[in-house]
Amino acid sequence: MATRTDVCYELLKGRILDGTYGPGHRLVIDQLGREHNISTIPWRESLRRLEAEGWVEIIPNVGARVATFDEGEWARTMRLLARLEGLATALASDELTEADLADARRMNREMREALADFDPMRFTQLNRQFHTVIFHRAPDKHLIALLDTEWARLDFIRRSAFTHAPGRAVESVAEHEALLDLLEAHADADTIETAARQHKLNTLEAVTRHAEARGTALA
Amino acid sequence: MATRTDVCYELLKGRILDGTYGPGHRLVIDQLGREHNISTIPWRESLRRLEAEGWVEIIPNVGARVATFDEGEWARTMRLLARLEGLATALASDELTEADLADARRMNREMREALADFDPMRFTQLNRQFHTVIFHRAPDKHLIALLDTEWARLDFIRRSAFTHAPGRAVESVAEHEALLDLLEAHADADTIETAARQHKLNTLEAVTRHAEARGTALA
DNA sequence: GTCACACGGATCGCATACGATAACCTGTGA
DNA sequence: TCACAGGTTATCGTATGCGATCCGTGTGAC
Structure with a gap:
């Protein structure tokens, strides 16, 4: 008990x-x-x-x-998460089963559907699941724990200071597909790490740019 | 109180x-x-x-x-620390004062002396101080806190499972000097991040190789 | 001789009660 | 209007008690 x-x-x-x-x-x-x-x-x-x-x-x-987080905290967490997840994704590469990859591909398909249905909540949820499935295979418990808390942090902050970037979702799904191809082909660790890191940094940049265009400070 | x-x-x-x-x-x-x-x-x-x-x-x-850490934990922590410190060093670049850089250079000189005096304890201590001075300027409290605990973790594990790589110290000092040059010249963030990350990964690789040569498993 | 099981010590889990302390609010009096 | 005293609120820390759980040990059956 x-x-x-x-x-x-x-x-x-x-x-x-x-x-x-x-x-x-x-x-x-x-x-x-x-x-x-x-x-x-x-x-x-x-x-x-x-x-x-x-x-x-x-x-x-x-x-x-x-705790309260100032607005810049979302960006800082993304910046950190990019590095952590880059590493974890590369480490997971050797551990991923075909079933894992199939799961991830299915989620990505569902994300595309959610996108068509204008269901941002579902999209966000699937996005997290997609990455979670992958990085949870990394052979490093401590790293996984860090990633879990940072993702939770991100979710929490997002609710207080809503962040959004129109159009980014489409690219995101495409990048997921490319990432899965790399993983399936057993690309070298550096390539995978860079791709996974850049994927997150792209989102960060898109949101930052969007926020600036709207005159909302983010940092 | x-x-x-x-x-x-x-x-x-x-x-x-x-x-x-x-x-x-x-x-x-x-x-x-x-x-x-x-x-x-x-x-x-x-x-x-x-x-x-x-x-x-x-x-x-x-x-x-x-807590007890298995031997692989040292390597895993170094691997993680490389990414965290790479990021933090790049972020610190814009914040470092001339006094900070002078401090760091002085520490690096002292490391060279400690090396000549065969004083590994002092060398280790200075090494930590060197990096701490730099990354503590990064404008991200949460990241700094993570780095502090990971460094402490590293120290703790080192005491249980002694890790060492002969000859690495000399290269390390040289890489510090190169890193300081990049920081002083305000090189772009990516270059600094890569250099700082690689610096740590080099140590990790040197120790791993040395351990393998001695037949001691590390991972 | 060996294995299952019961017992007891060690330790924690949790509740309750109470005094000390610090922070905050409020009203009084100059 | 402002300073200050006093009351309120909440945590902090202590003390104590009892039940639950784990685990080692020893007993007894086979």
Whole structure:
């Protein structure tokens, strides 16, 4: 059975990620305890963990609140994620089964459909799944864990500061296909890493350019 | 005043990093409490934080112990650090003052001296300082925090599984000089990133090769 | 002799209660 | 209008108790 601390952690993280507890939301320990009939200790411990992971800020003698990210944080996370995912994708190359590649291709097809249906939510979701399937095969647990949290970070920030670049989605799907071709052909690690990194940097640049054109600062 | 939780955290982390609590060392909460006259809760909270940062493993109903890393972890961390530091170095380029560069050059000179004096401890220490001075100027707090923990990880693992590559130190100093030249000349970001990344990968390769030659598995 | 199982110590998980401390708000009086 | 005192709120830290769980050990059946 999962410990209460785990339950509290999952509950809080879930609500932070799905937006129930938005940026800046105060997390009052006593209140949480009364609401869920769980004493303060598990809450305190899970808040410490969330603090270490960067989801929550704790100020001594004041309390905990959901972290807020300034707008530039999205760009910075993308920039970092490009490098991490470039590496992970290259490392995964040797580990990917044919079934994995088939899964990825299927997701990419579905993305094209989502695009035709004007379903951006589904597109975003599939995009994350597409990359997750690939990088989860990288033989480096620590790297995978980092990638998971950075992707979650990205999702969270996207909800607060909506980012978008019209037209980018089409290119993105094409780049996915090209990336899969490289993986299937067992291209050398450097080529794959560069392609995967550049794929993400292209998105970053498209969004940045779009934001600038609209006069919205991003950095 | 720092909270007790902070005190416990610093104490534990310090002892883990300096080797007092080696890999696998059991951290019994009650015992810690009795030894330092601090009740269990601050210990529990700091252990949660250390767990999230990867320094400690907590098994429900069994207890906490200092994490152990298999030998391949050093190589994996270097591989990751190469990418992170490549990025951070490139980002720092525009922010570095002349004083920073002068500091870095001085450290590199001292590294050459340490080399002549056969003082590997000092060399290692200076090497870390050299890179720290540079990447701490990168305009990305989160990235810097990641780099700090990964470097600490590296130090910790090095102590458990000693890694070494004779002759590499000389090249390393030369590559530092070249890197500083690029930074001083405000070379473009890609060039700097590649150089910084490759610098670390060269060390990784040298050590791997040396280990293989000695028949010691590293991966 | 060996294996399954029960027992007990060690340790954590969690609840509860209480005092200390710090931050914040508010109303009073000059 | 402003400074300050006092109350409120919340966390921080301690103490204590009890149940749950894990794990090593030893007993007893076969």
